[in-house]
Amino acid sequence: MDSNKKYWKGLEELNKTPEFVEKNKNEFAEPIPIEDLLSGSGLSAKTPRRDFLKALGFGVGAVTLAACQKVPVHKSIPYLIKPEEVTPGVANYYSSSYEGQAILVKTREGRPIKVEGNPNDIFAKGGLSAQGQASVLDLYDANRTQDPKINGADAAWPEVDAYVLRELAAVAASGKGIRIVTSTVHSPSTLGVIADFVAKYPTTKHINYDAVSYTGIIQANQNSFGKAVLPHYNFDKAEVIVSFGADFLGSWISPEEFTRQYVSNRNSKSLEAKKMSRHIQFEAGMSLTGTNADNRFPIKPSEEGIALLSLYNAIAGTSLAGAKKLSNKAADTAITLVAKELLAAKGKALVVAGSNDVATQTLVNAINSLLGSYGNTIDLDNPSKQYAGNDQDFVGFVNELAAGSIGAVLFLNANPAYDYFKAKEFTDALKKVRLTVSFSDHGDETALLSKVVAPNHHYLESWGDANAVEGYYTVIQPTINPVYNTRQAEHSLLVWAENPVKDYYTYVRNTWDKGLLAKGGLSGQKGWESLLQAGLIKAAPATAGTYTFSHDLNAVAQTIVDHSNSLVSGDKFELQVYQSVAMGDGKRANNPWLQELPDPVSKVTWDNFAAMSMTDIQKLGFEEGDVIKVEANGYSVEVPVLAQPGQAQGTISIAVGYGRVSAGLVGNNVGKNAFPFYSYRNGTFQTTAVITDFKKTGIISPLAQTQTHHSYEGRSVIREASFTAYKKNPAAGSGNEGEHKDYNKTSLWDDHDRPVYNWVMAIDLNACTGCGACVVACSAENNIPVVGKDEVKRRREMHWIRIDRYYSFNDHGDSEEAITKEKDIAKLTNFDNVSVVHQPMLCQHCDHAPCETVCPVLATVHSSEGLNQMAYNRCIGTRYCANNCPYKVRRFNWFNYWNDSRFDNYLNNEHTQLVLNPDVTTRFRGVMEKCSMCVQRIQAGKLKAKIEKRPLKDGEIKVACQQTCSANAIVFGNANDPNSEVSKALKSERTYYVLEELNVQPGIGYQVKVRNLSELEA
Structure with missing residues (x-):
């Protein structure tokens, strides 16, 4: 690859806009307004900071009482240490489960403070997503519903039980239907409770409803193979992967699992064996998965099905009607080449699509059947149970409501008043129901309409189990007593069904004693305690069988063509609605860690937006930040424009999960709701639409992006190579191909002695997908504060690790010389065709650290173990160190986010203080802070080894960013151990x-990014 390739973080940096140039003249973020300094508040009058996190509701003393009440010993068993041995200052670890994934929960003095993946988990082998990392903060959210309610008024549980029992009896006597509406339930015990409830009230029906649906895949498998299941995909067995709009590394089905699988064929171990998978992505908007593809081609949503028809014809040698040329000539040419590669990898190929259209997924099944994928890269015999929502059932349920045939509805982890595309139709129909019950632990949009609110426990307060994949079972156990007057939803259902087993813990025990534990000869207390310590059970998987496709493809092709034509209307734009990695479907919109996590692609925080191609923005006369009104399917929103390289021309992408009005004070009115853009077609919810109108509103709303907050002044920091070049020379692209220049030969600094430990890090750019889980993990581990949208816009975010995203033009057009000469960058032709590299950037712990030499008070010094350390109580905030740091990884505390009572609205309050890691000092106003390599973990590991009178073992200490990474992209350890x-x-x-040429001798080494370009390279 071209070593002179130009990389850029954002369009403002590439085009050297006046605003970008002016901001980067000043080394530091925007100063505090003089009027605020004179007032002594340090606060912006425009946005009162006192009303942020405390007003956002993160403050209550009830958690302390819950933490002080020890969970009964006979029920809750720690992963490593028994509860009776809890010692102040010593952490306990409990096994539990988060959305079916086995996890470990760290508690200190009875309060959960950190969630980690369980190393034995089959999904991520110890990794955990950003949402999983952030889930512990939800426990400490004072916006949670604190007491049950009847008709909006607080009530006692006996009152609620009496009311609901009376109403259910009346509904049963009337003969009207009862419905339990849930998001996908894969808990054996919960399903048992629901079955018992149905037995008590025979007119009851359980409806699985998922805001983001996979009904299309499930129904397509029913049509194709007679199995209505969501497959278990094996990306690790695929040598060639082709995705049509499936963001399988970001938000599609099981991203952490797929990330681990995907990277196993692309990381250092695989490369050293001269093996690397091929990944080609066709999509409209730039997804996280698209940024990691070897080759990516932007196509419109209306063309995805057409492209699949062309691919099927090329593989099968047939001519299904409807295939035609794509508007992107490069994508059209690629289809033929991709077909050849897939056929060459028969049995080790995988084609996936993100569409929820049954016909599209049926065609994908036909392609995979031709490629011999079933039984290899696709497993229908050990299916995923992560999503079981049935769109047709839910639409039928809304029709039943409207008809007045339903007498009672119970909502569990479902919020259709927000995320159903015809929310008003649903809410109007719900008024006809006699009894409505919500188990929501927040007063969400549906709970506000319910006559009874029976608030559920947070999962860290709960008992339960999960069966997310056939043969894989995890257990949920409480790590703290209930903070508020809540009750587990299953317990409520048992009471209302007048079940002889009223206690849900006993019910779960019975489920396991009579089921899996009994089969393994492990029933009884001993078996139960063994289960709680392990946290999971893996049954022997069934043999994955091969399947022959059987369906009329001509009818499928016609349906696809009709669907494509429905999205094409003259010169109208097409709309694509998608999930963002941080916000997902919006259930966790009240979590500030997730709101402040920069989107992996756009680097936008605290908002959603209309992503458009640069070409379209130029044609229409828009500018980034212009608020436009987008109308489709009879619904409209006003959102700011984002210029997105790689966006297909003629398309707009908007993320769902925003626009909540009853999420809590963090998430309320952040962004706009895009769910109403959905439509219902052929039995499934569709995520694409024709934009009937869009125009500028005249309002400008700058986005809070972090992508160009830090500049390297044009220095090269990314290095890439093609797989072909790597196979010829493993040092390709690294700068070490020939005689390596020794930048350390001459130095102005003395070397540091590191006699025992020399802590260093390695980051594999080929493994890092850019998901951002490490950013949230670092925030949770190191007490990093949230600053809010306005402060992010001022370049004051506090994250100790950031994921820099770099674009580069693929070599199909403009040279760097042309880029330099062309003042109007929007006229360049290749913004559709860009490559992306993600680079984690944190303090490099340089041996010759430039920050250390300029600190006038020795607040930052070098340790005898190779770490650049901070003495916070010495720091006087000169910011010389930040100015002298070439990596721009130091953060300045503008405010006392944690410790100053004036900032109770942020993170300084009773409630959120309880999530703080007591092993890490909370920093105060006017000091610098940055990555410490989790020095508290280093010290704890060394102390444990010392107490046990043994040497420290390699891998025993894992820093927070490393531990959560499903891709194992980050490796930390002692360089003195060869x-x-x-x-x-x-x-x-x-x-x-x-930047090794600066001779600062960084302690973090990066491995070159390698792309498997193969035939498409040309």
């Missing part, structure tokens, strides 16, 4: 050091 994993990683020919 056999350590990090030492071996840094000896790779792909290793290079960012």
